[in-house]
Amino acid sequence: MSNHNKILVLGPSWVGDMVLAQSLFKTLKQQDAKCIIDVAAPAWTLPLIERMPEVNQGIALPFKHGQFALFERIKFGKSLRAQGYTQAIILTNSFKSAILPFAANIRQRTSFLGEMRYGLINDIRSLDKVKLPRTVDRFVTLGLKANAELPKHIPNPTLISSAENAHITLQKLGKSNPTTKVLGLCPGAEYGEAKRWPAKYYAEIARESINKGWQVWLFGSGKDTAVTAEINQLTNNQCLDLGGKTNLSEAIDLMSLCDAIVSNDSGLMHVAAALDKKLVAIYGSSSPYHTPPMSSKAVIEYLGLECSPCYKRECPLNHLNCLKQIQPASVLLHLQ
Template structure:
């Protein structure tokens, strides 16, 4: 027994900062467990991603990184890394390509440090993988390949993320917000996108879809962070305040649980879109400036609306041509068609 314990694989994953990418990282965690069911996986990531990690049964624990977004903080990273030495990790898998993200596992004396080379990371990463963007077109492909042996090929079927929701917490959140428990079909709308307006389908289009659902006796719940309050408020105003406006009223953990109660979800390409996919919801994912072939929803029930214009994907925060046709030319009726079937 002691020998088994001493040779047990214990992996520290340096996770991404974006909510959507952290959801996709669960496919890596599942792959690691398929390869070695006894391995222990800890995930170090920004604190705001921990509610996601808590919903992933493959992960032993989440470790909140105390650094500000974009902050280099060399000495603090070294100190934090040294504080993890007693954990005796056998491998670190670094999902981001920055120099600063490779400092911590090096300081933690983790013997195998796996990642793509990234920026100026010679020595910090000692198990370097080649990033072939043609062979690994999707973010999830890139994450999963870091969990495989160096010469192994991607499996034909990559496991989908699948977050665990808590219905009791969802009902408690509704009670806290003074919202009656649902007694009809629920349509969830996620009209925000942290990256920028070139990923946001127009508010008036969302309102038209909401109006159609409301006319059928459905409830419509508007999801979003504090930054999304203007757009959720605009949609609610356009529907004569008949929606349940959750914009800025829930934390990520509460949003996950509430979304688990939805029957259908319509979302821009955002973190909440990946959450909905990982909750196995019937989902319509709307893409504008981004590429659905790079970060698709990992859900067989999902429908992707993407026009693939000559100027798409531009990956810009604001439409550089000023017309936003990649989103404006996706009509509300196209989206309504999906939720009617």
């Protein structure tokens, strides 16, 4: 058996959080270059994990989102015993997420207490939300020794992309490689309407960019097809509407061809930051102080109104001023 540390990370379910988790993986490698990192997470996050060279392998969790599945988690944990993990780091706070590493007999199980997980977690870390305001801070601190101070510099996520795969995807869509600058727009946000900048504002950004000779590509999952179609319609179908037409892996590669991105606070926003793209990140009901884009090329549009951040899926005051009062003109200034 190898003497190297072999770490199993129980990863988050959200795309954006998984991107931020790469800062933890980089920190672990900085501390011990020979450590082996496996990441167990929902299958839809594996395309991200595959683009993180710090990770040895991604392990798809077979449980449905929100499903307790006690016996299935125990059985799956037991199936990992032969892997010889020396530590588990659990990035989520649910009780059920700590069952698997306990069943896997991993001797050091590190996390915050979360949902009263005494026993399941035996390396309990204190969650000081003042000292650790950002999600990325909380992830990274779990990779440090107990009571260690956060490093002054936390490494940014950096996803690997493939221009070749991007070109193959364009061919599948019946499109050729871009010969002009490309602006990517990410108008979706799975969390809810209170994180979505109005479609008509995105359309104004698109029209102005097209008039300047740019191509505009609209990114989104199958859940975003209505908003990408609306934006495209408002621009007389002059955009490349990718909503629901690509998987996450293809979207990452296509985004790598973009010169700039405008995005809501969403998983794709964090992907754009990790691709080191010029990025305008728009925040409404959420806080850029909690989940900022980890990139020196990102700028943030956030009004910080008295009512925000509320972290609600829909505006509880029925006005959505936190987003509607961010004007397209201010976003366009960042794209000049």
